[in-house]
Amino acid sequence: MIDWNKNLATTVQHTKQSGIRRFFDIASTMEDVISLGIGEPDFVTPWTIRESCIYGLERGYTAYTSNKGLYELRHAITHMYERDFQVKYNPNDEVLITVGVSEAVDLAMRAILNPNDEILIPEPCYVSYAACATLVGAKAIAVPTKSENEFKVTPEDLEKHITPKTKALLIGYPNNPTGTILEYDELLAIANFAQKHNLIVISDEIYGDLTYGERKHICFSALPDMKERSIILNGFSKAYAMTGWRLGYALAPKPVIDAMNKIHQYTMICAPITAQIAGLEAIRNGQKHMKKMVAEYDRRRRLIYEGFTSMGLKCFEPKGAFYIFPDISSTGLSSEEFAEQLLLRQHVAVVPGTAFGECGKGFIRASYATSVDNISGALARIKNFLDNL
Template sequence: MIWQDYLSNTVQATKHSGIRRFFDIASTMDDVISLGIGEPDFVTPWSIRESCVYGLERGYTSYTSNKGMFELRHAITHMYEKKFNVKYNPETDAIVTVGVSEAVDLAMRAVINPGDEVLIPEPCYVSYAACATLAGGKAVAVPTSFANEFKVTPEDLEKYVTNKTKVLLIGYPNNPTGTVLEKNELLALADFAKKHDLIVMSDEIYGDLTYGDKEHVCFSSLPDMQERTILLNGFSKAYAMTGWRLGYALAPEPVIDAMNKIHQYSMICAPITAQIAGLEAIRNGEKHMKKMVAEYDRRRRLIYEGFTSMGLKCFEPKGAFYIFPNISSTGLTSEEFAEQLLMRQHVAVIPGTAFGKCGEGFIRASYATSVDNISAALARIKNFVEHL
């Protein structure tokens, strides 16, 4: 039996993640310093872990509501009202998911009909285009430029919008570039969405990780945008809870109802232990989050100074925990640079092309690792660049 003849054409045409290949190679090598993984190096704060242990001791091991524990949904919606003055009904406007990645997938499948187009500014998170395609839509890449810190503008989008365009998907602070969108820039995107009657999917998983005087602006808090925004977020990055797989979506009731239909037939619900931990994170995790953000800020400045001092151009990232240096001066492609750096100096980074074609000439480096690791990696990268 030739299984390839029986597999879905859409799935077969979907490429494997450009990130995982380098992780797989690195895992077979010794003495590798990884700047590739987009995961906090911190352990989930103890009070959050303890809440889970306590829940297990009390026997909390059952299913929850498909949409998630009401207490957690209430805490999430209350947090958004308090922080951004945007009101959601926890009964109807919120759903808890298995990571924000599931929320992206559910949102796509809930609104996309075959042939609908999704505008996706690149470079971007690797799952966006795949989720749009798997939902039956057409992912339309919108290139952005280094000269504008990879910020998407209405002028960029106008070149690609058609009468089939249904969704604009944005992620900010951005993975992989660390770019933060200012309020005036978001307002311009909101006007574009209203002009073309688009749904906006706003992935704000890195919203708590902003630095300096930059403050995160919730997209649905913008004038007239709550009614057309599907807001996606989770606990992985800000609270160092990647392995807990806990995310959520906030949107108008018809959208959440549609997402829940899919969710209840696939995942049923997010794990109750993760939901208990998420509730504790919202209630008492902010002080731990602020400490982690302060440490990321220290690492951010170190890695930015390191790359610029060795002659690799990059703009200073203002959010998330990534930097996106330009390596085109080396004469290598992004893939060649990443592969040779890994083989010769045992430093893992991700080629920019994993995040879209306009990422050619760039690499993504994560500073979600220790200062010692960053310093050692920078020394190895400098040695690699000098000997090219």
């Protein structure tokens, strides 16, 4: 009999399971659970986007597309970036349509990193970043950030972790899990750091459309001299409520897109044509629907922020994405203990901050991508939990 423990790939064995899943596995066995854990819009994909897909199926659009994706979609994306950020990309060879941004992260890592290369990853951050680096044999170097600075990464933070092996930097703002954004001057400081050390910058901007108030997202490659060293990752899941469609894209210089496409053509071939048709409709006619959803997220954001602060849990006001990152250290419980006891006692699911890096100790992540009724109900249960500790 084969011993699979000895025959699985070493990199896979050394890759940790997602710190998010355990709590949802428990929650799935319980009734009356209010989940503030899932990073998924509670909206259904707008009808015009769904209708475009249905119409495409009726017309028989069921075949492969180009490995790089439908030209019309690539052209629409580049036009959008020129219009919104004044940065120009060639739709022929500087855009790749991917199966979600998750694939784009993986492809970017595999395209640029060799075994033993190092990539700087500010934490807290999305759970797959370090894992993708590990799976290519590279070394993910965690760069802790501080709650008193709203978990914003600074050049000073990065300088402490730079080595001769450092090849790249991965940033994700607006940030999952904290809701932090970086202002122009803060991003410019990161850009100058990247130039100083000749680093490639992977910028995950999937939450770029989800910013609040007068703040507007700043595309990293639109900064001075950054297009030539940047890989921009984005997609349709969050802004257009299209998580299940699995549609993302990468924007980068031609040699990078060629390398990413080389892997993509052997592993995925292409993103589903139906999803690409839907994505094209989203860009062309989905803005009004997206703005309505963003306005609703903003209402929920203010509700959950006021709720947590009123019950004595410290947290800064999130300015992007749809997450809040309250400090629960005053309870005397660890992040994992707080999340588990809250789930078992009050049937509210949140994610321990440590799922997103060691500097998430003493924090939890709560998503407000759910209804106002759910948020209000969850806040009442959390208050009851705290009152009875």
